[in-house]
Ligand SMILES: Nc1ncnc2c1ncn2[C@@H]1O[C@H](COP(=O)(O)OP(=O)(O)OP(=O)(O)O)[C@@H](O)[C@H]1O
């Protein structure tokens with residue numbers, strides 16, 4: 001192939017390519033393109049890992065996969081297809097998650113370079129941490145629609161994936177979801193939680209029943225309502241939702257009446273909630289069915305069906321049909337196993353669309369089409385094959401630079417839909433942004449401040465919601481500094497007795513320091529705990545990566561911002577980022593795009609000598625949070 005002909009590459013590069021060992025993490029939209037580029041440019045020692053199997057919906061853009069591959073391992077099929085381009089390449093495929101303990105520092109150290117083509121933060125953060133520890137250069141990439149981003153992460157030289165705060169993945173207070181939804185998304189989140197309660201892995205923080213502890217309702221009000229209901233009914237049925245649903249054989253009518261009539265009536269008894277809001281209107285199965293004949297059937301071709309906003313009657317029918325199908329699917333699994341919600345699973349999606357619309361109608365919230373609900377429930381930004389191809393091309397060209405150790409030429413690059421005033425649609429940052437010395441991952445002594453209600457937050461919540469879901473650890477061990485006591489152990493079962501205790505009961509109070517260690521990531525973090533009383537709509541905890549930002553205002557003003565600190569260019573602007581988990585960092589944010597477009601940067605990133613920007617500013621100092629589609 002052309003890339004192996006002498007003279008195509010500058011001197012020495014061809015040899016470096018041949019001698020290098022590359023790891024590609026993810027064989028999805030960008031991963032397939034990267035793998036093809038690697039084999040076509042002469043890389044011979046490649047490993048690729050992906051945990052997933054091929055879905056029909058991947059075929060339009062993940063061109064290494066064809067119809068006959070549906071259901072097979074992405075990594076294995078990607079390997080086979082790529083070998084047809086260059087049978088001399090040596091490709092090893094792993095059908096596995098990169099976050100398991102099979103892939104520790106020793107595994108990473110074997111590579112000259114790692115190329116990420118992932119779609120989630122947890123895996124990106126994990127690879128970031130391992131590449132930092134193993135001191136292997138990592139090229140991080142992502143796309144979101146027409147926007148793409150490629151950046152080099154190199155220990156001590158550049159920002160890491162976690163140097164600056166990520167835009168919060170939008171979550172909603174539990175009481176809004178359970179008691180007082182006001183937007184379609186609240187009903188969609190509730191419906192997804194309900195799916196998990198009935199068929200999936202039910203998490204404690206995904207309860208869908210009325211929240212009697214809602215501070216706005218007033219504790220006594222909730223309690224009084226509970227007692228009132230208890231008296232009226234003789235008892236209050238508070239059994240686990242799944243157990244109850246199984247007992248009534250997933251009877252659609254009974255489940256409908258419980259969720260949309262009994263529970264809503266119950267919410268109405270929490271009268272404080274409805275002083276300044278329109279109260280919900282309970283819906284009963286029989287009453288809904290009375291209108292059934294007047295309504296046209298919701299079936300028809302799937303495209304038309306997807307675009308249509310279903311009525312209450314149609315939603316109720318879809319609710320009943322999808323419950324039956326999901327019950328059947330659950331029944332086929334081994335005992336104790338559960339379904340996993342997937343936007344591409346017809347019945348799971350039908351169920352969520354139906355429940356979200358029924359609840360929306362009850363709360364007088366606009367209903368949405370199945371298509372709209374699917375986008376919102378799946379946080380979907382359509383994947384554009386061309387953006388993936390361009391992005392993957394840049395990834396491999398950056399890999400050339402890394403092999404030649406020309407790190408200074410590896411500025412972060414953005415792919416845009418429209419050209420900027422300099423006629424660029426592939427726009428590099430002006431400079432390489434150095435690491436944030438206060439980064440809670442790559443700093444010499446990583447530390448954060450954690451503000452939370454120590455009287456309320458439990459050890460389990462500390463582990464699941466904060467350390468795992470927010471700080472992206474996999475298997476944390478936690479010690480209370482000074483007391484030498486183990487709060488959380490990564491050994492299964494060892495500290496289960498602590499799980500339900502509040503932090504205060506574990507003697508973790510204002511000012512305490514927790515020493516956290518994740519052996520899978522070779523990552524240690526010191527957490528200073530500060531107590532706060534959260535309000536109703538406030539997040540239950542807040543993580544501040546830079547302890548100085550808690551200083552009084554005057555003190556803050558005196559301190560001089562240093563390059564690469566959280567007050568470095570770009571960082572402050574990065575805080576209020578778009579809420580989607582897959583929104584690309586620095587791209588979906590209009591402000592950030594404007595900064596980039598102002599820049600008078602390199603003519604084209606494929607040029608060897610990138611011109612220095614004279615006017616522009618570094619467009620962002622934050623890493624990608626985007627999806628590799
Ligand atoms: N922990 C992980 N280990 C290995 N591979 C992972 C991990 N997390 C995600 N991936 C893989 O990264 C790839 C990301 O590619 P992409 O964004 O195109 O996702 P997709 O699932 O193929 O597409 P879509 O989400 O649009 O349906 C996926 O193939 C996914 O399986």
Ligand SMILES: [Zn+2]
Nearest residue numbers: 160163439442
């Ligand atoms: Zn960092």
